[in-house]
Amino acid sequence: xxxxxxxxxxxxxxxxxxxxxxxxxxxxxxxxxxxxxxxxxxxxxxxxxxxxxxxxxxxxxxxxxxxxxxxxxxxxxxxxxxxxxxxxxxxxxxxxxxxxxxxxxxxxxxxxxxxxxxxxxxxxxxxxxxxxxxxxxxxxxxxxxxxxxxxxxxxxxxxxxxxxxxxxxxxxxxxxxxxxxxxxxxxxxxxxxxxxxxxxxxxxxxxxxxxxxxxxxxxxxxxxxxxxxxxxxxxxxxxxxxxxxxxxxxxxxxxxxxxxxxxxxxxxxxxxxxxxxxxxxxxxxxxxxxxxxxxxxxxxxxxxxxxxxxxxxxxxxxxxxxxxxxxxxxxxxxxxxxxxxxxxxxxxxxxxxxxxxxxxxxxxxxxxxxxxxxxxxxxxxxxxxxxxxxxxxxxxxxxxxxxxxxxxxxxxxxxxxxxxxxxxxxxxxx
Amino acid sequence: xxxxxxxxxxxxxxxxxxxxxxxxxxxxxxxxxxxxxxxxxxxxxxxxxxxxxxxxxxxxxxxxxxxxxxxxxxxxxxxxxxxxxxxxxxxxxxxxxxxxxxxxxxxxxxxxxxxxxxxxxxxxxxxxxxxxxxxxxxxxxxxxxxxxxxxx
Numbered sequence: 228x229x230x231x232x233x234x235x236x237x238x239x240x241x242x243x244x245x246x247x248x249x250x251x252x253x254x255x256x257x258x259x260x261x262x263x264x265x266x267x268x269x270x271x272x273x274x275x276x277x278x279x280x281x282x283x284x285x286x287x288x289x290x291x292x293x294x295x296x297x298x299x300x301x302x303x304x305x306x307x308x309x310x311x312x313x314x315x316x317x318x319x320x321x322x323x324x325x326x327x328x329x330x331x332x333x334x335x336x337x338x339x340x341x342x343x344x345x346x347x348x349x350x351x352x353x354x355x356x357x358x359x360x361x362x363x364x365x366x367x368x369x370x371x372x373x374x375x376x377x378x379x380x381x382x383x384x385x386x387x388x389x390x391x392x393x394x395x396x397x398x399x400x401x402x403x404x405x406x407x408x409x410x411x412x413x414x415x416x417x418x419x420x421x422x423x424x425x426x427x428x429x430x431x432x433x434x435x436x437x438x439x440x441x442x443x444x445x446x447x448x449x450x451x452x453x454x455x456x457x458x459x460x461x462x463x464x465x466x467x468x469x470x471x472x473x474x475x476x477x478x479x480x481x482x483x484x485x486x487x488x489x490x491x492x493x494x495x496x497x498x499x500x501x502x503x504x505x506x507x508x509x510x511x512x513x514x515x516x517x518x519x520x521x522x523x524x525x526x527x528x529x530x531x532x533x534x535x536x537x538x539x540x541x542x543x544x545x546x547x548x549x550x551x552x553x554x555x556x557x558x559x560x561x562x563x564x565x566x567x568x569x570x571x572x573x574x575x576x577x578x579x580x581x582x583x584x585x586x587x588x589x590x591x592x593x594x595x596x597x598x599x600x601x602x603x604x605x606x607x608x609x610x611x612x613x614x615x616x617x618x619x620x621x622x623x624x625x626x627x628x629x630x631x632x633x634x635x636x637x638x639x640x641x642x643x644x645x646x647x648x649x650x651x652x653x654x655x656x657x
Numbered sequence: 658x659x660x661x662x663x664x665x666x667x668x669x670x671x672x673x674x675x676x677x678x679x680x681x682x683x684x685x686x687x688x689x690x691x692x693x694x695x696x697x698x699x700x701x702x703x704x705x706x707x708x709x710x711x712x713x714x715x716x717x718x719x720x721x722x723x724x725x726x727x728x729x730x731x732x733x734x735x736x737x738x739x740x741x742x743x744x745x746x747x748x749x750x751x752x753x754x755x756x757x758x759x760x761x762x763x764x765x766x767x768x769x770x771x772x773x774x775x776x777x778x779x780x781x782x783x784x785x786x787x788x789x790x791x792x793x794x795x796x797x798x799x800x801x802x803x804x805x806x807x808x809x
Binding site (some may be wrong): 591592593594595598599602609610611615618624625653654655 | 661662665666671675696697698699700720721722723724777779780783
């Protein structure tokens with residue numbers, strides 16, 4: 228099956244695996260991911276848990292190793308050679324993230340531990356300066372706990388209230404007919420996900436941000452599931468803040484970034500204190516460093532930042548528009564196969580779906596599906612996917628989920644479908 | 658591989674998960690308790706009529722995977738007429754079996770069908786959840802018990 232006809236020629240082939248100019252060879256990229264080449268429970272591994280975390284190419288593993296072997300030192304304070312190298316690589320990585328998101332400059336990029344910490348930073352620092360009793364925060368019913376619990380905490384601190392834009396049901400779309408009514412005073416901030424980690428819904432982020440901006444409402448986009456999968460341009464989206472993680476875009480765990488518009492970051496107070504975030508410290512008072520350093524207390528995850536920049540180089544060489552087309556084709560192919568299985572309930576939009584497919588098989592619990600799939604070498608996720616309120620809304624407690632990335636193939640989707648049919652038989656389905 | 662699966666999902670377990678026994682609320686219960694697994698969202702509520710030191714009647718309700726549902730169902734069958742001390746002793750035996758796979762004697766009866774769970778470490782907590790709930794009920798604790806200290 229020809230999964231994808233490239234729409235544009237590759238821009239800049241990765242040095243490790245030169246890409247042919249016309250036909251994109253997704254299979255060849257698998258050689259860059261040694262982890263994919265293994266047997267699990269006696270069967271070839273089919274890794275379909277990419278929404279939880281992606282695998283890492285050699286280019287990323289080697290960039291981290293190179294840093295620790297050759298350049299390791301603390302940043303921003305050394306006069307010596309290694310510290311200069313580490314600082315240059317660390318700040319160079321920040322510039323790479325700024326380019327990746329099309330921010331106006333590296334001072335709009337704050338390093339964090341990941342999407343969750345990025346959102347907590349906004350909820351704490353922006354929240355402390357801007358949220359007042361009686362204000363509201365608008366979220367959507369499809370938010371991950373990481374874009375929900377920080378706002379519950381911020382609302383409690385400020386005496387503010389949470390309001391939700393509804394999801395339509397199993398189709399998993401935002402009910403945009405309610406948007407104008409909800410996006411109004413006393414709402415001060417609107418936080419929403421770009422791509423749902425459970426439903427695969429791709430939300431119209433630019434339109435949502437434009438509507439919020441007209442009303443002077445600050446926007447926060449959770450790009451954990453989108454940044455490594457489709458083009459994300461913060462200026463085109465028109466958001467005030469955007470959060471994402473390194474580990475879901477082929478980078479290491481423990482590193483992520485927050486994009487914030489300079490005009491909003493500048494007046495925000497720091498949220499954590501320590502070294503590296505000050506310009507001067509007295510016994511009783513301190514002066515903060517400028518953004519973004521004001522929000523980065525303590526020795527940062529230097530190797531993580533360098534690994535994340537290597538991951539960005541790797542996926543930019545493939546091209547995110549091409550990755551998204553591949554994700555969508557795999558998802559559409561999977562949906563066709565899943566729909567043919569009797570007793571399967573599918574969640575998420577019928578079309579224009581990201582590479583995330585959630586389902587229930589008869590009345591078999593998701594954990595039983597995942598346990599048996601694992602015995603066939605297929606790695607799925609089963610559970611509430613940190614989406615408990617959404618699960619309650621849909622009247623379920625959990626789903627099984629397959630999530631794809633560019634190294635997944637149509638043959639792996641075929642294997643998924645075969646295994647699900649086996650699972651039905653195993654649990655006595657007809 | 659399939660042998661492992663058949664060890665985990667024995668026919669008795671599949672049967673109890675499809676047609677759970679004593680699956681109802683108990684109107685004259687004097688002890689109830691809830692077990693919750695925050696990782697999978699599974700819930701079990703146990704209802705006991707506990708008189709003197711003996712469980713006269715025990716039933717359950719809830720939703721969960723095949724393992725947790727069958728565990729609760731078989732537990733209600735095995736604990737009718739048992740004393741608190743007997744249940745505590747049985748729990749220790751069941752816990753040892755779930756983590757080592759060793760049944761150790763034939764007094765576990767039907768409970769021995771869960772011996773295969775030890776090959777699936779992620780699923781041990783599914784099997785043990787209703788046991789934590791029944792112990793809480795016997796202690797007279799009313800707070801829900803959880804498989805996790807913190808939660809997800």
